[in-house]
Amino acid sequence: MSWTRKILRVNLSKGSCTPEPLNMEWAMEYLGQRGLASKYLSEEVDPTCDALGPDNKLIMATGPLTGTSASTAGRYSVICKSPLTGAIAASNSGGFFGPEMKFAGWDMIIFEGKSEKPVYLLIQDDQVELRSAEDIWGKSAWETDDILHATHQDPQMRIAIIGRTAEAGCLYAGIINDRHRAAGRSGVGTVMASKNLKAVAIRGTGGIGNLEDADKFFEAVDAGKKVLADGAVTGQGLPTYGTQVLMNVINGVGGLPAHNMRDVGFDGAGDISAEAMAEPRKSDGKPNLVTGAGCFACTIACGRISTIDKTHFSVKDKPQYHGASGGLEYEAAWALGADTGVSDLDALTYVNFLCNEDGFDPISFGATVAAAMEMFQDGDLTTKDTGGIELKFGSAEALVAITELLVTGEGFAKDLGMGSKRLCDKYKRPELSMTVKSQEFPAYDPRGIQGMGLGYATSNRGACHLRGYTVASEVLGIPVKTEMNDAEGKPELVKAFQDATALVDSAGLCIFTTFAWGMDDIAPQIDAACEGDWSVEGCLEVGERIWNMERIFNQAAGFTADDDKLPKRMLKEAIKSGPTKGQVSRLGEMLPKYYEIRGWNPKGEVTAETRERLSL
Amino acid sequence: MQHIIIGAGPAGVIAAETLRKCDPAASVTIIGDEPEPPYSRMAIPYYLSDNIDEAGSYLRDPSTHYSKYSIELVQERVEKVDSKAKQVTLSDSSTRNYDKLLLATGSRAISPPIPGLDLPQVHSCWTLVDARHIIELAKPGANVVLIGAGFIGCIILEALVKRKIKLTVVETGNRMVPRMLNDKAGGLLKQWCIDKGIDVHTSCSVESVKAADNGEVQVSLSDGSKLPAALVITATGVKPNIEMLEGTDIKLDLGVLVNHSMQTSNSDVYAAGDVAQGIDFSTGNFEVQAIQPTAADHGRIAALNMAGNITEHHGTLNMNILDTLGLVSCSFGLWMGVDGGEQAELYNPGEFQYINLQFDGDCLVGASTIGKTQHIGVLRGLIESRINLGHWKERLLKDPTCIMEAYIASTQELGYS
Amino acid sequence: MQKSLHIDPGKCTGCLQCEMACSYDNTGTFNPSRSYIKVFTFHDEGRFAPYTCTQCDEAWCMHACPVDAISVDLATGAKIISDDKCVGCKVCTIACPFGTVNYSQATGKVVKCDLCGGDPECAKACPTGAITYIDADWTGYDRMMASAAKSLPSAEATH
């Protein structure tokens, strides 16, 4: 039993904090974190509610392994209805915040209602209190982090914070913890802001010691660590290069979209790649990359800590950005870089710092800027709209300026903050929005990598790579190589990845472990830590149950098969050059089969039999 | 070689052990006047709170330690030192000759001139004998008045409360531990005590103690209150034990003056611990610090020099740590700051948290904290190593909690600048 | 030859596996707040520095203890706390200039690294080799420790 078995319910309207026991029956069916919190959300929130209204709830949840020594067991998730998509949101973050929540004795925190005035939640073990946040409202996440650490005179306190973009209503604002870890996608930070909740500050000193079978646990955990150390990606690629190891790889195979996905293949990829980050700069002889960094318990350490050239135009007169901070991850480098055509590594690093400092999703932001750039190019947007910014593809100056503008929440920032779907609708070019369910695509072209296209279309939180990372198989050959352009077999592949991911996201582990771990590595760790049956089969069933539960939430929110679709560009505009030249997404071939193997009817609805099979 | 050590407190015992280590052939004698085996005064509060028994206060296991290291223990009072004849006279009139003499006689509690402090219900809290008296009178529910909220007063306060008595504290200063904490910190400590149900009177003095009919006493305060008490404890200051030096050539001031090697003005006589007026690290002046770590350092350095290992030290740092009913406070060095120096401060009265750092130029010279227990020793490291903090000073000014980071970054090669 | 913990901050990723291993060994819980080894984060520098007692020769903590509760483990050279004797006075915590002996609210005693009796858990748990337990030769860490200690009083200048 590695749950603390305790959840905290915070009613922000009433200002009350109430402990309650974790529903262990549900824990047996949904494990924890993403799955279990989504169950709570499904039970407690009307899927049709206004995502930014008081009826939505925001759940911060850990998994049963969170806070243990299992590799990567430092994750927590934020679950709510998304204001960006209107679908269920589950954003996952590493760092050290989740484990601290467990050490303080809590599996989960459920925020409900809306506070009249800005507040933050202070948790010191079982002492819990809402405090006024009036003097930190309006401050960046980084400033808030400094202020709260100083106020509580505790450098070890772990804090999850929203930045100014969330306060300004940007629909893809996330929640930042440990300065550069983020529950980034789907606007979970915007929901937090809508509740007038600025931060959650936690200090836990109780620890976790209730392993079901300690000997077995250490055995399974040690075996797991060894598999990660021996894996090519987890033992070498990611530790050495971070996720940015993918930039040249994906570009090389013809899967890297560019210029709002108009093109595939980016000439500047090498300049913004992991290899470039390690290269000494001309100006000061230092590389962009300072070190790799791990999240709690992580033996992979894909995280990057970077610096910006102090003489670079973006930070020349801004000494506050001269120190090291969270560097580029692949998705951010793609969205901020390739998708906007910008190949200036320092500019991207700076913009990435701002994403962390003020808590907004670099994928959605970068992709929204890319869409705006295409409209600017086509004349749908002019400098009159953009506040004077020459929003040209490839312009680092424009990217920096527009990012600084976004943080202010003023003028064009309001348009940009709506995300690409609403932006393109407003300026009458809906076809230029590269989104599914209003959420922006990440860094893999669905035309080049077929499985990812199906994955984006069916992802329960809108376009996303982290619901089923078939790139592992389609590009890297993990666990087996499938052909990128094959449509056949992809529905099965996508389903398998989606279900396994749902389980991993519910355990407290990081999805990157699956570059080396299969369910037979993962299940024994859960099984040794937790009471109940966590065999491989049991785990996979839980994963599938979670996926279907999320789908049912979305159905109730009004989503139909009509929302499982890709933009026309993916289906009609063939890739113009490179190894994947001529390809389009063959979603139409894959989707019916996918519905079928999911046990859904042709309209994409979860059937009664499936519900029964999965006890839903 | 005959080494004689007067005083069987920590300074004396550590000196004897060091002498034995450096000079295996020498004969080492400790002459102490207390009836118990060598013990530590610092342990008295824990004895008072029943945390340990008397034996728990012993500096070493008396049944084996001293014989194992051939340290002779003599239980007698030294009445007189004759530094010319290199001889000491004991209370039984016997004499002993020495080659090197260490004065480790510590200090004793003194009472202010208040009428009635000679009553049997009034005790200081300095020795095990005192402690036994206190235990006798501090029955659960008894009214106890503690005169003096200085360091010693505060350190026994928790032990007294644990005896379930009703405590009143009277302090002439405007706050608690005025010589260890500033207004803000001392004020926090006072508030903490009040919140814990202790009656605290600051800026207030005791005018008299009078016997009452019921075998108790009545304590009259300058603010007009009259308090009944079964026990009155005085913790109003101490005075070095130097009477036996009268008529010698050994230079005295507040205590026995010693140089960097703990040597007195007589080259065969050394002094250590509470009795010694040695060099203060922070000021470079000669001061009596009266704290345990200083007694330990003094004892060791004096012994090294007595054994012929010429050793100088740069002075001892004045530092204290205090746990008052769960609230830990501490202070180091020039906690009150220096002229022209900068300070960093975080004051969070709601949480009873405080940290104050004092700088002289780029060096940390003093600090005080409330509510901190982790890594506080590094404040000593930062001060005593006189690390030039460079840009870490700016960081500490912004966030004084990052003391450990400042120390590590200033002493380790982190491989990145 | 006696061994000592050798720490190479350049290799550390800040994963806290060492803190978990230490706290699990000492308390039976994964509980970094009760680990005897502590990893400090230098955010602006992009560095992590694991830090614990160096079992220094001066043993400031041991000499300052009023009740003889700290002694040297002859097998490992570790300065170890005897819980039976420790009264929790905390004097050692201000005497250690490295800040590596600390009061534990949970036990009312002080705690510090005891080298796990000669088989340190942190070194075993570290995935990057940032902590190793090796022959106590003149390692960089020792040099650092010596230089830091040198300027302390009574870490005496001998003529």
Ligand SMILES: Cc1cc2nc3c(=O)[nH]c(=O)nc-3n(C[C@H](O)[C@H](O)[C@H](O)COP(=O)(O)OP(=O)(O)OC[C@H]3O[C@@H](n4cnc5c(N)ncnc54)[C@H](O)[C@@H]3O)c2cc1C
């Ligand atoms: C209740 C209490 C709590 C304390 N708590 C702390 C604390 O938390 N931290 C801290 O740093 N310090 C504390 N101290 C102070 C600390 O105990 C002293 O600084 C320390 O004991 C000094 O050691 P010493 O060896 O110099 O003197 P002492 O311990 O006083 O020993 C001197 C010995 O010499 C004997 N002696 C004196 N004259 C003669 C003579 N003529 N002939 C023979 N023997 C003689 C005395 O009787 C005594 O036994 C506390 C003191 C008390 C009383």
Ligand code: SF4
């Ligand atoms: S705790 Fe400090 S003083 Fe004690 S041995 Fe370790 S480093 Fe030395």
Ligand code: SF4
């Ligand atoms: S806290 Fe314990 S080990 Fe430390 S000095 Fe006091 S009695 Fe000794």
Ligand code: SF4
């Ligand atoms: S286990 Fe190793 S890499 Fe991880 S924090 Fe500790 S020293 Fe650093």
